[in-house]
Amino acid sequence: MLPGSETASGSGSDAGPGGGACLDSFVCAAAVLRDLAERLGTHAGAGTPGASLARRLIAAAADLAGVTAHEHALDARGDLESAILGDGGALAALRRVSRESAGSALMIDTAGRLVADALEWLRPVTVITPDVTRIDRPSLKVLARGCLLAPADSRVTWIWRQSRDSGFSTDAGAAMADDVADGVFGRLAADSRDDLLATLRAILRVSPVVTSDTAAGPSGAAGPLWVSARTVAGACAWLSTQNYDAGLWWAAGLTRSSVDDHRLIALILTNLGLHDQAIDQLTAGHDKARHATLRAHLLYMQALIWSKRKFDLARSEDCIARAHQALDAALADDPGDVAMERAWLHNGQAMNALLVARFAGRPVAEAFPLSYDHLTRAFAGVTRGHTPDRTYLRFNLLGNMSNLMEIRGEYAVALDLLTKTFDEDLTARIDDGGLSRAAQLCMRAGLMARSGDPASALPLFATAHQLVTAANRPLSVEILARSLGTTQLRLGLADQARTVFTAGLDQALASRGAVGARIHGAGLATCHLRQGRPDQALDLVMRLGDEDGLWLVPPDAAHARDLSALAPPSSFSSLPTSLPEIDLEGLHGVSIARVLHGHSDDLGRLARARCA
Incomplete structure (x- = not known):
């Protein structure tokens, strides 16, 4: 060339x-x-x-x-x-x-x-x-x-x-x-x-x-x-x-x-x-399908689409009930894993139990006993066995149990389950430049921060940030910096947070990442305000709005020098499993995971989607 x-x-x-x-x-x-x-x-x-x-x-x-x-x-x-x-x-x-x-x-x-x-x-x-x-x-x-x-x-x-x-x-x-x-x-x-x-x-x-x-x-x-x-x-x-x-x-x-x-x-x-x-x-x-285990799996996948994409829990539960019936009639020579397929069904029923309460606007605590029962029955079915699919399911179940405990507010139990799910000694031995360990540290730190213990979360976020920096993963560095800076801000470490948010904003803009730029911009502007630099905060808000279309407050308010609507970043996230800004496929409009945790934005989107 x-x-x-x-x-x-x-x-x-x-x-x-x-x-x-x-x-x-x-x-x-x-x-x-x-x-x-x-x-x-x-x-x-x-x-x-x-x-x-x-x-x-x-x-x-x-x-x-x-x-x-x-x-x-x-x-x-x-x-x-x-x-x-x-x-x-x-x-x-x-x-x-x-x-x-x-x-x-x-x-x-x-x-x-x-x-x-x-x-x-x-x-x-x-x-x-x-x-x-x-x-x-x-x-x-x-x-x-x-x-x-x-x-x-x-x-x-x-x-x-x-x-x-x-x-x-x-x-x-x-x-x-x-x-x-x-x-x-x-x-x-x-x-x-x-x-x-x-x-x-x-x-x-x-x-x-x-x-x-x-x-x-x-x-x-x-x-x-x-x-x-x-x-x-x-x-x-x-x-x-x-x-x-x-x-x-x-x-x-x-x-x-x-x-x-x-x-x-x-x-x-x-x-x-x-x-x-x-x-x-x-x-x-x-x-x-000739075998009951495969028919049960195909019905379970239908159930997930009905519940997580079409929001029809009755149809979802009908599919799961039919799948249980298929497994009840499984023949001795069925080549599949009956216990594992039944565990997957209980996993889905645990989620549906919580969604029933969320969809109806009732206290989600009503569904905890039933959801917990389904998860423990699922665990019982796959306690033993080291095939990849059983191992994957056990990790999935432990993660879901941890999420259930967090939703209940039992953060110590959730953290214990999360630690068991992602054994730190195991991730330390994985030869991937420390990325698996960074992901595990992030999940633990996020749970600590959300429980109200940012002081314990900070060193974990900092170590994870160092690991992905050493591995030369610029996207992961920018994503982790969001949680690191937010934690520092929560602890009143405005000087440290300003350094992290400044670097993170530069990285997000260079990567054309609108989500990251908004978070880092809001964090940096908040640092300026808390350190008595309102003019610098306003300059940043106007620059991001005029040059990049990223308004951190309504444009009319910004032009009137009113930053009262500026919201500091408040979420603590793990390394994502999907990056729609990069893969350009987008995500489903309603996050069922966030619905389960009661996030108002996703609950609102869910209500609109169900009425459509």
């Missing part, structure tokens, strides 16, 4: 059969990173920052290629139950309806930062994206992230091209299945990509150049879209990388749909907010 020259992002190793574009996860992004590394290596001398950046690009490309290789490796396992034994992300994705996508989001952010840095090193340059409908979904997010992170004085020009039409084929050239002959999954895949592109247009403030065919740009990437011919086990990895387009195109190419196919497709649809269609897929899978 010579200064002033053009480069096409999305060419090279993403080419599929007949010159088409492959939608496997991160295929395009890995090729772009390798291309940038080669160009930097050509123009940067040994030992220069450019050469160092080239090495980081190569390492990141290898990490992204590893995701694709892992997807292919799961093919050998054949079915979903075998696949989840070797993939924790797939296990979590197939057992819940809430996304846990922070891992993918962090990869997207890391790669996006490297793209932005490399382009700035090579500037001036024009980047041409051949066709945004033909780049795999995770890679498209990487490119968008790289574009978004460009500095204000950037001399990098992006041209986003989009074809009017895009064809599709599978490796095997399979005909459309009889139960999807109307092409519904192909249309859903196209709609899903359109929704993502609309999000990108709003964030990047760009309008793609529309071309008449798929050969848009110097790479000449003509030919159909395609996804690798995979078993359902290999395809399930797309769920954990949020590569929904690939999953739906894969579904469109099935010659017939098995129970596992329906199960995977249902969860892809759930994550896209297509809840009725997801329930239909789970029902179809249930009707084909």
